[in-house]
Amino acid sequence: MHFKHSFRPLIGTSLALALAACGQQPISSTSQAPQSTSPTPTSTAKPAASGDIERTLALPPTDGFGMKLRVDGQGNLYTLLTRILEEGEGNDGRYESILRKHTPQGSLEWEKTFAQISPIDFAVNRQGAVAFIGNRLEDTPCDNPLKHLYLCDYTGITHKFDTHGNVVFSVERPSGRTFDNPSFTAVAIGEAGGVYTYGHGLAQQFDDAGKAVWKTVLQGSNFHPKLTVDSQNNVYFVRSNDTETNRQMVFLTKLDAGGQIQFSRDWGLGVFSVPEALGLSSDGNVYTLWRSLQEGTTYRAFLKNYAQNGTWNFNQEVGKTTVGGFPPIQGMVVSGQSAYLYGSQVDYDSGSPTRDTPYLAKHDASGARVWTKDLRSMLRGGTIDDVTSGPDGKLYVVYGSGEEYHVAIMTP
DSSP states (O other), X not given: OOOEEESSOOHHHHHHHHSOOOSOOOEEEEEOOOOOOOOOOOOOSSOOXXXXXXXXXXXXXXXXXXXXXXXXXXXXXXXXXEEEEEOOSXXXXXXXXXXXXXXXXXXXXXXXXXXXXEEEEEEEOTTOOEEEEEEEEOOSOOOOTTOOHHHHSEEEEEEEEOTTSOEEXXXXXXXXXXXXXXXXXXXXXXXXXXXXXXXXXXXXXXXTTSOEEEEEEOSSSEEEEEEEEOTTOOEEEEEEXXXXXXXXXXXXXEEXXXXXXXXXXXXXXXXXXXEEEEEEOTTSOEXXXXXXXXXXXXXXXXXXXXXXXXXXXXXXXXXXXXXXXXXXXXXXXXXXXXXXXXXXXXXXXXXXXXXXXXXXXXEOTTXXXXXXXXXXXXXXXXXXXXXXXXXXXXXXXXEEETTEEEEEEEOO
16 A cells, blocks of 8 residues: 655645536546656666665646546556646636556556546556546535535546456445535545545445445544555544534544444643644554644644553654745655655745755654655656655655656655
8 A cells, every 4th residue: 555645735635616517527537558657767886775765657648637646566657637728717617636557667458538527536556456436526506504616516426446446346426425425535544445434434345236334423523534444454543523612622543344443542631733644654654744723823833642552652843934835745655664754844034935845754663764755856747746655665756747747756
């Protein structure tokens, strides 16, 4: 499994609020013969050291944005992005989600498009099975008494595909806070092929017929959810929750393979405390990247670690800012026993940004920083879109914009 969650707001949430859709649209599928792409290896004069760029791949052209990346057990690459077909306000915009599978050399193997569906997230297991979740914004009036757009006007979509791009099942659920009809806001897929989703307090597992194997209601109204599953089909959730004092806390919960709660931990009572990423190490420890607003205008980011039985190991501060923005951490991926944080360090002069430095940083099993790599020259003025890990533990960094995207493969 490869675990990654972006530090940026979810594409599906922000795009769906700005764009509109009406009625269900079919999934379209295209297939393209592999194109030859020549990777550029690094020098073989000496063994690659941790943090070295081993090679880069050029992905086939596309005109989307916000690319997410996953890698299966054979080294195939899977990407998800959004493409704007027509700008517009309200129900006037046209857009689509694009899910692609690439060979280990970067050539396109198959493509799925989801018309008028904004992507939330997707997951891939070692066998190459894919689980996708997204939102379709509806024209129907909002009858939710809270009048929150994200609670009532969407239809949540979950699709599972096999490694060849064939649809295994599709499930649609109206959005809302009721536990019987949740939207989907987080997804994972187990090595046995089970699809796990979370939305508005309800965790569940689907079989290949699209039927719920189990459902578990978690505490309260939950936001910013992250979800992952281990090799024994234990499921881990991290999320935030509005408390009675209107201050958000972070909750970490472990469920067993039958959906029964094994432990739950909470921390970070503050004005604004939310999780940003979740991952499992090779020895079963649970990493959480989270941030909190403290001292009025100071945001702090922390790397927190628990053992698989719920024992707390450490909580390491990894970044902060006092200039009104978020800490310079975009996301986290776990490989082996280490956590890798990535983002962009912005230097300020009198409150104005003067320099933007994309970076990747390695933290060991104690939370200590081992190294930091400046990626400005590799990105050539661009930014990191996503980072994930491969079956050999290597790091895959996708970057670019518009029609040009590249993947750098780095030694962990």
